[in-house]
Amino acid sequence: MDNLMDDFKNAWKRPNNALPQIIIINISVFIVLAVLNFFGKIAGIDSVSNFIIDQFTIPSAFATFLTRPWTLLTYAFAHDLTGILHILFNMLVLYWFGRLIVEYIGNQKLINLYVLGALAGGLIYLMVYNLIPYYIERSNFNGMVGASAAVYAITVAAATLLPNYTFHLMFIGPVKIKYIAGFYIVISFLGAVGSNAGGNIAHLGGALIGFLYIKQLQSGTDWGIWIGSIMRFFKSLFVRQPKIKVTHKKTKSQSSSRSSSSATSSTGHNIADQAEIDAILDKISQSGYESLSKEEKQKLFNASKKS
Structure with a gap:
């Protein structure tokens, strides 16, 4: 717990501190949207709060998605507002596996995986709900939120990079992370026809990109190099050289x-x-x-x- 708290102290002041910063962004967005949702319902101005929340929700219908294409990324920084288990689980898994990514291949690779996982999960989710009849018939819902696709990308990437690395789980004992990642994938595959089919499909998309990213990185190709270039460009606009x-x-x-x-x-x-x-x-x-x-x-x- 002390290590966890140390990671978050002065998170924005320390360079190369991507993991705590990503978690803080997720928590901040969750708090802001939860407050807006609460006061929107209390004050009877749901339309305003719902409009803002929609900017972080990726719709299943492609026609609706075209009206807010930025949700292909923003959905990965928002979570279910009806409870805290969704964001709590995602952030804990992100922290555990994200630390391995940072330690072995660096902060920028963690950011690359998070962004690529979110994009891959969102794209596969859109393809499935607009191309496969089974899912088209079940696409009458508001949309999807959650960092799970990005977290799955990081989890599977860590398991691909360090398959025999061991976590000591409460009540279970030592478990190699390749088995943890495999368990997550099986659960999401089985849930791809359940009540949270869209989320589980996005999980699988994130998991796939996490695996492919590490394999390509090991062969000398970084699929996320463009992400770093974009970040440096925008940073140069605000940081005086x-x-x-x-x-x-x-x-x-x-x-x-x-x-x-x-x-x-x-x-x-x-x-x-x-x-x-x-x-x-x-x-x-x-x-x-x-x-x-x-x-x-x-x-x-x-x-x-x-x-």
């Missing part, structure tokens, strides 16, 4: 060069040559200043001070 002036002068003599080298050595830092500086500046242009390592920032700082 530092203006850094870098100048160089030719040394007048070998002795002055030795003197400069000695001075640099005494401070414990190495001033980067022009090729290194150019590479660092290119990295800033592509990924932003915050993408630099501590050593790269120090080299850039030293170069800017050189006169």
Whole structure:
């Protein structure tokens, strides 16, 4: 429990902290929508609160979906408002398996899996309810919400990456995560013709993309690289890049060069040559200043001070 609380302290201030941030977004959306739903019903203005909730609900009818296509992603950050079990279960599983993804392949891969899982789950859900007669006949419901497809993607990805990693479950004992993921898939498959057929179909879509993502990553292809590029683009619109002036002068003599080298050595830092500086500046242009390592920032700082 202490580790859990530590992960969420100052979650927004720490870089590379995607897992707590995703969970906080889900909880925040749940609270806001629950409050809107409550006061909408009390005040008799259900139409307003329902309109807002609809922006986080992916409809089953494709024609309706076309009027709010953003729900292909936003549905994965909303949950059933009639209780807390839906969001509680999703967030716990996300935390358990998400920590493995972050530890072994990094924060960006966790974000990639979450987004790809949501998209895959939503697309398969739409295809099934608009192409298969059995489901078309049963498509008269408001729509689907929940992070489950994204969570399934992360769960199956972790089990594909580390099949023999063991969780110690209460009342059961040690269980390899490949069996946990397999159990989830079987349950969703059986439920694909039940009362929550849409949700279970989305689960299977998320699970499939989680498996394929890791297999492609192991072969050298990252299907989610475009997600990181989009994130950096939008981040660059709001984060002001530092203006850094870098100048160089030719040394007048070998002795002055030795003197400069000695001075640099005494401070414990190495001033980067022009090729290194150019590479660092290119990295800033592509990924932003915050993408630099501590050593790269120090080299850039030293170069800017050189006169």
